Amino acid sequence: xxxxxxxxxxxxxxxxxxxxxxxxxxxxxxxxxxxxxxxxxxxxxxxxxxxxxxxxxxxxxxxxxxxxxxxxxxxxxxxxxxxxxxxxxxxxxxxxxxxxxxxxxxxxxxxxxxxxxxxxxxxxxxxxxxxxxxxxxxxxxxxxxxxxxxxxxxxxxxxxxxxxxxxxxxxxxxxxxxxxxxxxxxxxxxxxxxxxxxxxxxxxxxxxxxxxxxxxxxxxxxxxxxxxxxxxxxxxxxxxxxxxxxxxxxxxxxxxxxxxxxxxxxxxxxxxxxxxxxxxxxxxxxxxxxxxxxxxxxxxxxxxxxxxxxxxxxxxxxxxxxxxxxxxxxxxxxxxxxxxxxxxxxxxxxxxxxxxxxxxxxxxxxxxxxxxxxxxxxxxxxxxxxxxxxxxxxxxxxxxxxxxxxxxxxxxxxxxxxxxxxxxxxxxxxxxxxxxxxxxxxxxxxxxxxxxxxxxxxxxxxxxxxxxxxxxxxxxxxxxxxx
Amino acid sequence: xxxxxxxxxxxxxxxxxxxxxxxxxxxxxxxxxxxxxxxxxxxxxxxxxxxxxxxxxxxxxxxxxxxxxxxxxxxxxxxxxxxxxxxxxxxxxxxxxxxxxxxxxxxxxxxxxxxxxxxxxxxxxxxxxxxxxxxxxxxxxxxxxxxxxxxxxxxxxxxxxxxxxxxxxxxxxxxxxxxxxxxxxxxxxxxxxxxxxxxxxxxxx
Numbered sequence: 001x002x003x004x005x006x007x008x009x010x011x012x013x014x015x016x017x018x019x020x021x022x023x024x025x026x027x028x029x030x031x032x033x034x035x036x037x038x039x040x041x042x043x044x045x046x047x048x049x050x051x052x053x054x055x056x057x058x059x060x061x062x063x064x065x066x067x068x069x070x071x072x073x074x075x076x077x078x079x080x081x082x083x084x085x086x087x088x089x090x091x092x093x094x095x096x097x098x099x100x101x102x103x104x105x106x107x108x109x110x111x112x113x114x115x116x117x118x119x120x121x122x123x124x125x126x127x128x129x130x131x132x133x134x135x136x137x138x139x140x141x142x143x144x145x146x147x148x149x150x151x152x153x154x155x156x157x158x159x160x161x162x163x164x165x166x167x168x169x170x171x172x173x174x175x176x177x178x179x180x181x182x183x184x185x186x187x188x189x190x191x192x193x194x195x196x197x198x199x200x201x202x203x204x205x206x207x208x209x210x211x212x213x214x215x216x217x218x219x220x221x222x223x224x225x226x227x228x229x230x231x232x233x234x235x236x237x238x239x240x241x242x243x244x245x246x247x248x249x250x251x252x253x254x255x256x257x258x259x260x261x262x263x264x265x266x267x268x269x270x271x272x273x274x275x276x277x278x279x280x281x282x283x284x285x286x287x288x289x290x291x292x293x294x295x296x297x298x299x300x301x302x303x304x305x306x307x308x309x310x311x312x313x314x315x316x317x318x319x320x321x322x323x324x325x326x327x328x329x330x331x332x333x334x335x336x337x338x339x340x341x342x343x344x345x346x347x348x349x350x351x352x353x354x355x356x357x358x359x360x361x362x363x364x365x366x367x368x369x370x371x372x373x374x375x376x377x378x379x380x381x382x383x384x385x386x387x388x389x390x391x392x393x394x395x396x397x398x399x400x401x402x403x404x405x406x407x408x409x410x411x412x413x414x415x416x417x418x419x420x421x422x423x424x425x426x427x428x429x430x431x432x433x434x435x436x437x438x439x440x441x442x443x444x445x446x447x448x449x450x451x452x453x454x455x456x457x458x459x460x461x462x463x464x465x466x467x468x469x470x471x472x473x474x475x476x477x478x479x480x481x482x483x
Numbered sequence: 484x485x486x487x488x489x490x491x492x493x494x495x496x497x498x499x500x501x502x503x504x505x506x507x508x509x510x511x512x513x514x515x516x517x518x519x520x521x522x523x524x525x526x527x528x529x530x531x532x533x534x535x536x537x538x539x540x541x542x543x544x545x546x547x548x549x550x551x552x553x554x555x556x557x558x559x560x561x562x563x564x565x566x567x568x569x570x571x572x573x574x575x576x577x578x579x580x581x582x583x584x585x586x587x588x589x590x591x592x593x594x595x596x597x598x599x600x601x602x603x604x605x606x607x608x609x610x611x612x613x614x615x616x617x618x619x620x621x622x623x624x625x626x627x628x629x630x631x632x633x634x635x636x637x638x639x640x641x642x643x644x645x646x647x648x649x650x651x652x653x654x655x656x657x658x659x660x661x662x663x664x665x666x667x668x669x670x671x672x673x674x675x676x677x678x679x680x681x682x683x684x685x686x687x688x
Contacts, residue, residue, distance in 0.1 A: 163595035266682035
């Protein structure tokens with residue numbers, strides 16, 4: 001993004017009375033205008049996992065403070081938990097204290113905990129919408145950058161650091177600089193067998209990993225409207241990989257239907273009242289974002305990353321790019337380093353690259369529809385010899401549903417490991433680690449150096465592409481396997 | 484928090500686009516650790532090879548020992564929200580990072596820890612990197628009050644900083660104390676908001 005654009009805060013103006021979705025929601029939450037572009041905002045929901053919340057609770061204890069609104073705080077362990085069958089709190093001894101202290105803190109401070117052993121436990125960004133904690137037009141923060149995920153139900157959500165976690169705990173508010181708005185319109189329809197993961201990777205490849213910096217992104221257009229809520233969550237999940245800490249899809253009937261009757265959604269008359277409010281939130285006809293981008297959704301092919309930034313992405317039938325064609329010195333150096341790390345040669349096709357591991361899971365792609373997409377490809381086939389395939393459902397409820405409808409069995413019969421819910425190989429804190437020099441196709445969101453283990457080589461892709469690659473033994477277009 | 488006034492010290496370049504917070508501090512160094520020991524994890528995978536031997540990464544270069552300033556490429560600090568990335572820099576002695584653009588959460592986390600992130604044009608940063616790389620003494624100064632950088636060759640570069648953030652850094656303000664002093668405004672907001680959005684305040688009812 002242009003420096004002056006970021007610092008200048010020059011805004012395009014909408015016609016009088018016309019507002020963007022983002023602006024309506026932001027304004028509802030403003031408690032105090034702090035000046036210089038900053039506001040004190042109300043936080044409607046604070047969600048915690050065991051890594052970033054521990055310091056926050058310690059801070060409360062050390063300063064004799066309490067959670068200002070315990071009812072609005074929710075937690076689950078996900079990052080460090082084992083995903084092995086029959087896992088326990090002490091399955092990984094060096095992390096046991098993080099899980100047990102969360103349990104103790106929940107009793108002491110009164111926040112709701114979805115603990116290990118509870119079928120509602122899972123990855124924070126999977127369970128927040130699943131439980132109806134994330135709601136349209138509600139602010140939701142969490143000490144985790146992928147909190148943008150739940151913008152898929154129309155929440156105004158973003159990831160925060162530990163200092164901000166403490167602030168939220170003590171005050172139920174947050175000091176934020178108002179971002180500008182960027183509307184990305186996906187026009188036309190997606191081709192058959194193209195997922196929202198392909199949409200967002202394609203977008204990051206086109207615009208770059210820093211292009212969303214300073215913006216709240218709204219995904220719009222017919223190809224977004226026609227996505228179900230789970231696909232919208234995947235789309236919003238990688239907003240941070242686009243450089244934007246906020247990504248949203250405006251709520252509509254698809255959203256309300258999804259949220260109706262979730263455990264923490266409003267009930268009865270209150271739900272109807274909420275829907276009436278939610279219906280007022282989408283951007284007004286004629287309102288303008290600070291920046292507008294259009295993407296032809298019909299041009300999108302299955303995407304796979306080749307490098308160590310999510311912007312290092314190509315269509316599955318394309319070749320690995322040459323650093324000589326990079327448009328700046330700093331980018332050229334990054335491409336060279338990425339190719340060296342990934343042990344890939346420029347000019348070669350990305351497909352047919354042999355792989356060692358396939359990981360289907362993470363807050364990006366571990367919901368029931370993702371499991372179904374993988375099972376559709378894997379049905380009646382076998383994971384290639386020498387390839388390890390892991391499927392890690394995003395929550396206990398996803399796991400249960402997939403076991404009930406038979407998709408878990410299809411994947412197990414194909415030779416995939418079927419594991420317990422958690423962040424698993426996306427963050428690689430537990431035993432789910434890619435060994436040095438090994439190559440993985442992963443449905444997660446980060447292909448950074450060492451992200452999935454020291455020396456691990458990550459190719460990001462959709463669940464269908466990941467499953468197809470597991471069966472082929474190399475990076476493979478799922479459409480080839482299906483036909 | 485320690486007020487931020489002027490810095491005078493060695494500047495080290497990490498001249499690569501999209502340096503992510505996983506690179507700045509691998510996740511294994513983020514847990515079971517207290518301040519000020521996060522520096523042990525700083526750029527661990529780039530400072531050491533798989534045998535634990537020092538690499539030729541700039542932080543291992545004697546010319547850049549004891550740095551106070553880091554110069555990075557665009558989108559510096561992208562990725563994970565882990566504040567440990569900033570803690571690792573602070574524990575190592577870094578008080579300012581200069582780059583063409585930053586990961587937004589990292590950018591914000593810097594201010595929370597008395598670190599000044601400075602955004603310059605890519606050309607300006609590239610020129611600074613060249614100067615630092617070719618200078619015998621890669622020393623720079625940063626004056627927040629004057630909003631000026633002094634390069635190793637003695638050039639001066641002006642930078643922008645948000646007024647509210649500048650003030651907070653100069654005074655070392657604690658944002659939690661500041662907000663707690665506004666408790667009445669928060670109470671009033673919640674009371675009014677509860678009437679219009681009751682479902683927010685009683686989840687699941």
